[in-house]
Amino acid sequence: MDVELQINNSIAPEARFVTWSPSPCRIRVTNPSGANTPTVSVKITGVSAANGGAVRFRSGPTGAFASTLTLTVPTSGATVPFFTAGTFGQPSTSNGDVKIEARVGNTLVGSVGLMVRIRKNASKLTNAERDRFIAAFAKLNNQGLGRYSDFNNMHKVPNLSQAHAAPGFLPWHRAYLLDLERELQALDPSVALPYWRFDQPAPNVFTRDFLGESDANGTVKFRNGNPLEFWKTDSTPGISRTPDFPVSQAPPNPMKEAQTLALGTQFRTFRSMEGDPHGLAHTSFGGFIHDPPTAAKDPLFFLLHCNVDRLWAKWQRQNGRFDPAATSSFDDRPGSRPGHRLNDTMWPWNGITSATDPTRPPTAPGGSLATSLCVGAPGLQPRVRDCIDYLGTVNAGSNMGFGYDDVQI
Template structure:
């Protein structure tokens, strides 16, 4: 007799990746002896040292508990529960936490399922293993300049593409989609990787060194340690990375702090006020490097620090959404109303390039194809709209999650 643990969805290797947002799990008693009574069990977890932790509930809630007592029918009928990562207790590797089902009376183990609480973390706090796995996946995606990374460079260039990504209210949802597509492509290469963020209102000595994002020399050529995965970096035919020397290990750029950014809309304001963060801190984070590719929109993605910078931009939006409780796309405060903005910046608009080539003045090319799929969720789909990118954690009734979360932004209904 044992218990099968089927947690929502899993990847081709039968692995389950969780975030703070709980997902449904089905528990089913298998091979119970004929005539057996229903069995009381306890669902809990076991965690390795410094591993992730998970919590349980019998409904979708942000108030999960470390264990849950349920009764499993001897007939094998499944019982649904919810399981999610315990906030601020993420994993560092797959299987460092496992869901367990034990018979309540005897404490006998009836079933176990390894999982990973996969969360976007502050890059300055990554372990060396997490850092190196991310760098290895990043280098593989670049593929000496010929890999899928090239598509992400080609999405973020001058002209009509620039008008899709910048200058209007679509800036934040467009870049959220961009990051999600990028992260999912990294996870094809290493499913345990998540996209880290550079918190640019704090010094980041563990980011701006030769072991991680490199240190530019007097000519702006970024230097790495021996054996570093990015020593083979090629961007648009140019070997290496060009970056100014404005940000170092102890540098705190002159831009809005997190507190100032989250206050941009005022006490009761909505997205129309908050989106001013496109200039400060976002724009100043780019130019704080004082030169190199990262300071110009058409070349910024050639430098991989771009994705850590924008991950923090998205985290700030996510934190603002959580603090204000604004996740419903129908809420006027969730996004700037459509009137007066061009196509690509209105709530119902499909986002380029994931929607394919468009008619002028929108871009007539579409590098990269549809948004990469995730085995953990079916949303936001291959051709998302702006409205699809707002409730990324699936907090609204019936909404699904996007399979990412930040280390300091909880799930809350």
């Protein structure tokens, strides 16, 4: 007998990625040889490699998860649904480092490898995780000729009003990060965006093996063989970055995490974190990342913003702020600029441009938001509201397919 296990309701290898959120799965008998009854009892179990991820199961969309699950599966080939999720605190370090095994009695009848793909602290990545990330990032840049140029152009004048100094700052950057992350995953599906936790020392990040070491002139140096040594943006090679703090320490000025999470229980007050710690993290450096129009020329930008998004995610969990319809979850002001109201679609993914309207940019680089075989949200043209319930806490269909190593569902 043989059974097929579908992750995220798909047999595609690109769909075999889960987070802390429940992923819909299916099981079916593909070869009933040896079965003498119309149904069989199949037990599924997660089997982890050393230092690998771990998964849990449940039979329906609600209820408790368990390490094993027994399902009654028709021998006719009809599918039976179940759900799997990563076990919090046990993310994967490589693709396929956890398997789901299916057994009838003691006989193995099917298995599938998958990955608990989670955004992690950049300073704690394994060397292999680090190297896969920078290789994919450099490939996306392709010495200035690749898709990364769109992400650089999204964050320039005159486009900055679409994403800054208004309520949509956090939702817009959440979509921006996800779009880039999915492009990286198209190159290497094992990659997730890491975050630079700027209120803690991160000496492993500012090295020649990772994001580079700044010399006295602010020129970032890489070891020979680091793919980022060929970085180029706007036809200019290299990265300019001058830390205003010893990189063995945390920058002193940005607000600490505990202070950020204490900015209030309403989004209207919490979003002040755009200035501090976000803004002060940027201005802890000279060079590209100091100023918004040039910040995205430095790969560090995305690790900085991944931490900003993580802080929002942590605040959301702490205060239960996942319902887009609740005024506590978003500061929805009728007078806000386009793209900053709850039901607005967001530029550039909506493709809306204008040569005369000052509230609209003249171009929309990049097209629609990259898709995923794992989840459908937030859609090709995400609205502000689509980026709030990112775990699918209120509506399972809102799950955006990412999670953080220290933020539980």
